[in-house]
Amino acid sequence: MNLFFQTNRDIFFFIYGLTFFNMGVTILLQTRRSSRLELARSLVWLALFGITHGLNEWGDFFIPKQADYLSATAINGLYMFQLVILAVSFACLFEFGVTMLNPLGLVRSLHGLPVILFVAWFTAIFFFISPFVMEMDAWRAIANALARYFICLPGGFIAAYGLRQQTIQRIAPLNVPVIVQNLQIAGISMAVYGVLAGIIPPAIPFFPGTILNLQTFTELVGIPVLVFSSLIALVMTITIINGLEIFDLETQQRIEKLEQQQIITAERERLARDLHDGAIQKVYTAGLLVESASKLAPPASELENRIQKAGLVLNDAITDLRFNLAELHSNSTVGVSEPLAKIISTVVDDPCYTTMVKVDLDLSIPLDVKLTPLDSDHLKSIINEIFANIVRHAKARHVQMKVAIPDKNIIISVKDDGVGMSNQQSAGYGLRNMRDRAHLLNGKIEISSIQGKGTTICLEIPLSASP
Numbered sequence: 001m002n003l004f005f006q007t008n009r010d011i012f013f014f015i016y017g018l019t020f021f022n023m024g025v026t027i028l029l030q031t032r033r034s035s036r037l038e039l040a041r042s043l044v045w046l047a048l049f050g051i052t053h054g055l056n057e058w059g060d061f062f063i064p065k066q067a068d069y070l071s072a073t074a075i076n077g078l079y080m081f082q083l084v085i086l087a088v089s090f091a092c093l094f095e096f097g098v099t100m101l102n103p104l105g106l107v108r109s110l111h112g113l114p115v116i117l118f119v120a121w122f123t124a125i126f127f128f129i130s131p132f133v134m135e136m137d138a139w140r141a142i143a144n145a146l147a148r149y150f151i152c153l154p155g156g157f158i159a160a161y162g163l164r165q166q167t168i169q170r171i172a173p174l175n176v177p178v179i180v181q182n183l184q185i186a187g188i189s190m191a192v193y194g195v196l197a198g199i200i201p202p203a204i205p206f207f208p209g210t211i212l213n214l215q216t217f218t219e220l221v222g223i224p225v226l227v228f229s230s231l232i233a234l235v236m237t238i239t240i241i242n243g244l245e246i247f248d249l250e251t252q253q254r255i256e257k258l259e260q261q262q263i264i265t266a267e268r269e270r271l272a273r274d275l276h277d278g279a280i281q282k283v284y285t286a287g288l289l290v291e292s293a294s295k296l297a298p299p300a301s302e303l304e305n306r307i308q309k310a311g312l313v314l315n316d317a318i319t320d321l322r323f324n325l326a327e328l329h330s331n332s333t334v335g336v337s338e339p340l341a342k343i344i345s346t347v348v349d350d351p352c353y354t355t356m357v358k359v360d361l362d363l364s365i366p367l368d369v370k371l372t373p374l375d376s377d378h379l380k381s382i383i384n385e386i387f388a389n390i391v392r393h394a395k396a397r398h399v400q401m402k403v404a405i406p407d408k409n410i411i412i413s414v415k416d417d418g419v420g421m422s423n424q425q426s427a428g429y430g431l432r433n434m435r436d437r438a439h440l441l442n443g444k445i446e447i448s449s450i451q452g453k454g455t456t457i458c459l460e461i462p463l464s465a466s467p
Helices: 002-007 009-030 038-066 072-104 113-129 136-174 177-199 214-221 225-243 245-296 302-328 340-348 373-394 429-440
Strands: 358-364 398-404 409-416 444-449 455-462
Touching: 002 009, 009 038, 009 225, 038 072, 038 136, 072 113, 072 136, 113 136, 136 177, 136 245, 177 225, 177 245, 214 225, 225 245, 245 302, 245 373, 245 429, 340 358, 340 373, 340 398, 373 409, 373 429, 373 455, 429 444
Parallel strands: 358 398
Antiparallel strands: 398 409, 409 455, 444 455
């Protein structure tokens, strides 16, 4: 078996490096900067670990093959560069764990430690050890072993601990047991990798490398440690990639929350209109009828007394209905005239939208232009509905918004690069609500869309809507 592995040594080095490199590239491509999970920001370091470690392992495959074409000095330079890449990869793994622990308030003293360890390693091998170890292979083995002992071993444990704590404290509460299980397995595989790669270096002339090294491990087990490391790397890659589904779930939950907010807002608007146009008007009419009836009743009679009490009850009912109507509009601006620029910026800077799409805002308007409280409410609702539709349906990544006052009209244009709308697609409640509000602003709204090429919405309202 050992002969088989020695014969196919180059193939194993290539597969081992490919596993780590694929893990790094896959994680880097799926990293979500918009995510609120600290795992998203920490994964960059894990991706760099995978890419750099894959390059290091490929060095053992490619560098010996260049010996027939390059000078000994060039080959030694490549081996030195490979050692630096190895130490950098371990430092990235270490930093991955540190960046996950810092936001949790755990082991804050580790901040900056990976860089310190790397600088110490670099200084030691190039300035203190190199002058005393003249033989290149022996120097490489010592440098390799020191990187594993002092960076890889603690880095593997810190990465495993950091991933475990993030999983328990931030991801487990999301009630996703499959993802939690994958991340826990990934954490265990990191710890196992830290042990295998951290305590089993090439043979070196000092303890513990004289007892436990690549050669003695192979003689004891019969299988090179590279095989076990490859399996651990494969497990780490699969479980981490499966764990990245947490970002899709997070995005889905954000969209669902946004949809719920829109539904609640629409329902509040419907109830407010029903109260204003229906119940309040009817009760007010009934009050007028009661008031006119009181004039027909005999003075100081029981009938007049009861009619007056009925009028008081109706007035109380109108007061209660108006209070409820105000409560329904409690999230809207009441009694305050806001600058148009502030209204636009507040909606556009909402994290519910900025974390989902990139918004470029061109705000070419004077800062002193204001809207009435009621018009501010209508305008906010229209813009919120536009961005909510972009996030929910358009699948857009980029939005361009322009606000200008060319003449006596305020023109707001919103263009996305999403999937667009088909000509047969009927207008839903949101689009009808936007048109209704534009009508209340004495303005108009136009929607143009080409399927597969995005949608442009243009709102035009008169400047006279401002106070």
